[in-house]
Amino acid sequence: MKIMFDTNIILDLLLERKPFVDYAQDLFDKVESGKIDGYLGATTITTLDYLLTKSLPSKEAKKIIKTLLKLFEIAPVNRLILEDALDAGFLDFEDAVLHSAAIHCGVQAIVTRDEKGFSKAQLAIYSPEALLTVIPSD
Numbered sequence: 001m002k003i004m005f006d007t008n009i010i011l012d013l014l015l016e017r018k019p020f021v022d023y024a025q026d027l028f029d030k031v032e033s034g035k036i037d038g039y040l041g042a043t044t045i046t047t048l049d050y051l052l053t054k055s056l057p058s059k060e061a062k063k064i065i066k067t068l069l070k071l072f073e074i075a076p077v078n079r080l081i082l083e084d085a086l087d088a089g090f091l092d093f094e095d096a097v098l099h100s101a102a103i104h105c106g107v108q109a110i111v112t113r114d115e116k117g118f119s120k121a122q123l124a125i126y127s128p129e130a131l132l133t134v135i136p137s138d
Contacts, residue, residue, distance in 0.1 A: 001035075003039065044098070
């Protein structure tokens with residue numbers, strides 16, 4: 001199953017945000033084991049780099065980004081994605097861009113803790129907890 005990860009799920013794991021970190025870790029484990037084909041938007045990578053370099057040494061931040069690039073496929077963001085996002089009717093442009101990129105990559109669903117932000121989505125939207133009930137256990 002191809003799943004686009006919203007930035008908040010990645011931050012839950014990296015920042016060890018309680019109580020969300022355990023769900024994020026379980027989802028990462030599913031990506032590592034191949035039970036989920038994990039996708040990140042290109043804009044998620046740039047946002048993460050910006051945030052990580054604010055709180056970590058640059059070398060450490062780059063190491064984390066490299067790990068994410070090995071683990072996840074990256075959904076590109078180009079003019080078509082941005083134009084589609086502008087027309088999608090979302091309140092939050094960043095969510096619209098992620099959604100549009102997911103559609104163009106053939107992703108089946110988005111996992112996020114901001115389900116309201118994706119109320120206009122054409123894809124299935126899961127909370128981390130709900131997605132974990134859909135993905136087969138090890």
